[in-house]
Amino acid sequence: MTVPYALLGLLEREPSHGYDLKRDYDAYFGRGKPLPFGQVYATLARLARDGKVIAGEAEPGAGPDRKRYVITEQGATEVEMWLAEPVEPEPHQQTLLFVKVVLALMLGRDAEKYLDTQRAAHLQRMRELTEVRRVGGVVDSLLADHGLFHLEADLRWIDLTVARLSALAREVRP
């Protein structure tokens, strides 16, 4: 579910062609897993259908990659909300947290505030799992421990990222 938001975020930065969006997505978020062109255009078509972007007229030399896409007010509001809300705490979500942080910095949003909100959501989940461990048997306790260790790893990453936000901002801001 990250791709539509990432593309919307990149469009909020500046109106772009599909090709440029794919190039920026791959550079910042793809990292060894480039976005297929088909997925870029399918996603843009859905976003246009839902009123979140507007596709310009096809430019000379026609073909899907010749359209320029512009974010709408509705699309921008959606990006705003998505960037601020914490991700459901669960293991293996570092990529999603990373996309949110980079996009927030790119768009001049408060990435530190988002990370604080995310930290609070993680700690709340850790409190729940600590309670499961306290009242449960060995099986429950070990399952809860598995979750606790993964959430703790996320939290260490969050702290490290907070400490390096300025350096990351310098790298991703145009």
Add this chain to the structure above:
Amino acid sequence: MSALVEARDVHLSFGPTPALRGATLEVAQGEILAVMGPSGSGKSTLLHCLAGILVPDAGEVHFSGRRIDVLGEADRSALRRDQFGFVFQFGQLVPELTAAENVALPLLLGGERRATALVRARAWFERLALAGLEERRSGELSGGEQQRIALARGLVGQPEVLFADEPTGSLDSLTGERVMDLLTAAAREHGITVVLVTHEPRVAAYADREVIVRDGKVTSPASLVGAR
């Protein structure tokens, strides 16, 4: 719930180095609060100000509706002895004393008779799974045992507030969790308010709530709808 312990816009510098720059915090009666933050953020200094160990350069510290930062050293010392309990990262037991004498220490310093103090101290050994270790000296105890003795010493006077500064910092994770299980269970059973400084999320997860100290200020996390 009204605040039992409160810091209002507290500032404190060590020489030219500011440690606290306007820290504000409220801890409710019976609450277990985790104070988190990176190394050097001022979290331990804040705990020392709340506990009347350090006196802020500016701002106010209140305990139970009374302003304590304006009290003299003798009054603050009495307050610490009678109302507060402490647990630090390294148990800091007195090596010449037995475990039971270490636990009884705050009572003895408060003028309680030796025999009564030792009876009260011994009652904590069973509760903290330390039975049989009463006559040992600190050199004959494991790290986890020493830390549980230190916890018993912090709780023996039935304090209003227990101040714990990285109480599991010197322990492996399993032993640390045992200490935290016992600490939180005892605090809840006796209605003791706990201010817990830690940089470990797993330890903070035992608390009811956490705050983050950053650059000498307290940041409360955004409230999460439906989260608590």
